[in-house]
Amino acid sequence: MIYSNPSFETEKHTHAFGAMLWWAVSLISMFTVGTGVTAIGLCGASVLKITSTFLQDNTIIVLMIFFAAAIVIFFIGLLRFASVLTTSYKFDGNTIIKGTLAARDGLISKITANTDFEFVRANFDTDRYKKTIYENAVLTGETKRYLKYSSNGRTIKILKIYDSMPDLRIAENTVKKSVASRVIKRAVLVFAIFLALEITDLCIGYGKNDEVNGNISQSNATVEKILTENGFTMQKISNIVYLYTKSTADNSRTSKLRIVYNKSGNIDKSEVEMFIESENDIPALENLLKVFCKLQSTDEFISAVRKQLDGESTNAKLTLDNGQVLRLGTSGGYTEVHTSR
Known part of the structure; x- marks a missing residue:
């Protein structure tokens, strides 16, 4: 039998978190875009003596929509991210057992414990984990981020972040990318997009100023x-x-x-x-x-x-x-x- 716990080192090779990282990007963007770009837009309009821009005319509405969207993305993404990191698997022949850490500790403590292989191996078979058993599991396919199994007519998708998964193959030429680097790149991209939109808004306002x-x-x-x-x-x-x-x-x-x-x-x-x-x-x-x-x-x-x-x-x-x-x-x-x- 094989115990598989979530591993950031494995994820560096598979990049399986994918869209799940947007919760962190949204958190950063609340400050860089919500505060930074807004300040740049309003200060730019003041310095250039622009009377009307879209941001000036609708500041409160724009910020309410932006922060509402960012908060929704943050909480939905964080819940998915936390769910994955508090789940481990046990592979026993053609049986897959999914275990979710049920301890009542704080979220950070649960994630820290569940990413520790020795903790998972020592506690997975106890009542500290809530389990779901999938019998007669057969690997049926693979995507960029998931391994797909079939179990008595049900499809199981397991994210490629679990260490020691028997069916996980990582190519030798895979480029390692940390979670932090991908989050920062996306946050910079989001900032650049919104900054470009605000510069366009300033240009339009300047053109119509007279x-x-x-x-x-x-x-x-x-x-x-x-x-x-x-x-x-x-x-x-x-x-x-x-x-x-x-x-x-x-x-x-x-x-x-x-x-x-x-x-x-x-x-x-x-x-x-x-x-x-x-x-x-x-x-x-x-x-x-x-x-x-x-x-x-x-x-x-x-x-x-x-x-x-x-x-x-x-x-x-x-x-x-x-x-x-x-x-x-x-x-x-x-x-x-x-x-x-």
């Missing part, structure tokens, strides 16, 4: 004219973010409008906290709403603002084109128009 900036500048020029004529000052936070501010006459409140544009020049998000002091502020608000809300009439909302200025309490609201809701309220005695908090 067009995107032109769209945003054109849209913001309209807003700037409306607000600056009503006493607001503008501050450019970034290529896509603009902040407008204006203090009330008694300096007790400050109106603030923070506007974020998308690459088409449309308003992606706005944060509005606008204090209406008198009828003189209504025209600016009315013109501003024509920019924010082109899909429906704003007359009813403006009418509600006028009523509130006259002392009549209302709870008007207006849905903007980007889906945000503009509400009417009061603050410190002022009529306040603000986006939902």
Whole structure:
């Protein structure tokens, strides 16, 4: 009878782990790609003053999908890898006995024990291993990574990583490749692929930069004219973010409008906290709403603002084109128009 335990030395010759190594690659890639390539992409866009790239516009979604995929690959691959390394075989004539170490120790301890031939030989026939017996087993075929046996109509596939397997033949000219070297090569390849994709993304963004900036500048020029004529000052936070501010006459409140544009020049998000002091502020608000809300009439909302200025309490609201809701309220005695908090 022959006891066969998993051996990394045997696997160096057969390279049988194959796809099972992707769990380790995914773990490395979470850092090299998830952190490294993302940082390169965002920093590159900042240095080159690129307003919009796919990664910039969808950073959270891209990272969520990437990490979710990497985590799934990691856990599925690790379970398969661990299952193989905690399994040994006993070959007794035409009977093959599969044994899985059933000890309740930690995974690392189980793998360490099961890859020790002396431990396997001393404990395989005890209740420390859960066994499955395959009788009348006959070798029927061989693939790059497996030996195939037939046992009473059932097919058994045994990975070529088990030392002393009677039917395993290793060619003398086989190139030895360690697990670590193959994992590192794959991790480098994955990094290179994602880096190339991100460089392409930066190139596309750079090529469209003038067009995107032109769209945003054109849209913001309209807003700037409306607000600056009503006493607001503008501050450019970034290529896509603009902040407008204006203090009330008694300096007790400050109106603030923070506007974020998308690459088409449309308003992606706005944060509005606008204090209406008198009828003189209504025209600016009315013109501003024509920019924010082109899909429906704003007359009813403006009418509600006028009523509130006259002392009549209302709870008007207006849905903007980007889906945000503009509400009417009061603050410190002022009529306040603000986006939902």
